[in-house]
Amino acid sequence: MKKSAALHWLGTLMLGITLLGCQSTRQSAAERDVLFQYATLSGLMAGGFDGEMTYAELKQHGDFGVGTFIGVDGEMIQVDHQVYQVKADGKAYPVAGETKTPFAVVTYFEPDHTLALDQVMDCEALKTEIDHRLPTEDLPYAIKVEGTFAYMKTRSVPPQKKPYPPLAEVLKTQPTFEFQEVEGTMVGFRLPAYMDGANAPGYHFHFITAERDAGGHVLACQAQDVQVAIDYTDKWYTVLPTDTL
Numbered sequence: 397m398k399k400s401a402a403l404h405w406l407g408t409l410m411l412g413i414t415l416l417g418c419q420s421t422r423q424s425a426a427e428r429d430v431l432f433q434y435a436t437l438s439g440l441m442a443g444g445f446d447g448e449m450t451y452a453e454l455k456q457h458g459d460f461g462v463g464t465f466i467g468v469d470g471e472m473i474q475v476d477h478q479v480y481q482v483k484a485d486g487k488a489y490p491v492a493g494e495t496k497t498p499f500a501v502v503t504y505f506e507p508d509h510t511l512a513l514d515q516v517m518d519c520e521a522l523k524t525e526i527d528h529r530l531p532t533e534d535l536p537y538a539i540k541v542e543g544t545f546a547y548m549k550t551r552s553v554p555p556q557k558k559p560y561p562p563l564a565e566v567l568k569t570q571p572t573f574e575f576q577e578v579e580g581t582m583v584g585f586r587l588p589a590y591m592d593g594a595n596a597p598g599y600h601f602h603f604i605t606a607e608r609d610a611g612g613h614v615l616a617c618q619a620q621d622v623q624v625a626i627d628y629t630d631k632w633y634t635v636l637p638t639d640t641l
């Protein structure tokens with residue numbers, strides 16, 4: 397990235413922080429276009445499986461997102477103002493507000509662009525189709541893919557005890573789940589290369605069925621007849637955990 401572009405992004409980030417600091421009873425559209433994250437992915441990868449932020453607090457920053465739970469006890473999916481936990485049995489459970497997270501990413505989902513895709517295509521082709529519609533690779537995007545999937549493969553994670561291992565060790569024994577001809581919603585983000593470490597560049601999707609009873613972190617999929625909605629998010633705000641200080 398050129399220096400001027402970096403300064404532009406720094407300015408945008410600072411503007412986002414300033415806006416979040418304003419006291420107001422009604423949030424402006426600008427405040428709602430914030431990608432809000434708690435903790436960093438690199439911290440989670442290193443075994444930072446504890447955190448202080450509750451899902452009740454997180455809901456004040458968005459109605460749509462992905463994340464995990466204390467001890468990496470499953471995969472989090474937030475959609476339509478509801479937070480779900482897909483546990484290691486592959487089933488989805490509603491999440492109480494006092495439940496805490498070690499890592500989560502949310503935003504208020506307000507689509508800027510939508511498209512319908514009614515051809516069978518795998519996840520990689522789906523991502524390429526979405527890529528073709530994006531105005532730039534340098535913005536974070538929240539993405540919802542809703543409809544019928546010919547195939548879906550997800551994983552979840554069993555809860556870990558202290559001392560926590562690195563996440564890569566945990567994922568070696570991840571339980572996986574397969575769905576055929578399933579209706580549901582993929583909730584996720586496409587993030588720019590410069591967010592590496594703080595988060596993961598590229599696409600990251602979680603899935604939940606239309607019945608909201610199963611899902612997980614998406615490993616593979618085949619979309620069949622889906623609506624794709626993309627929310628451009630031009631601010632990025634991160635709260636870092638202090639529980640280990």
Ligand SMILES: [Zn+2]
Pocket residue numbers: 462471600601602613614
């Ligand atoms: Zn995930």
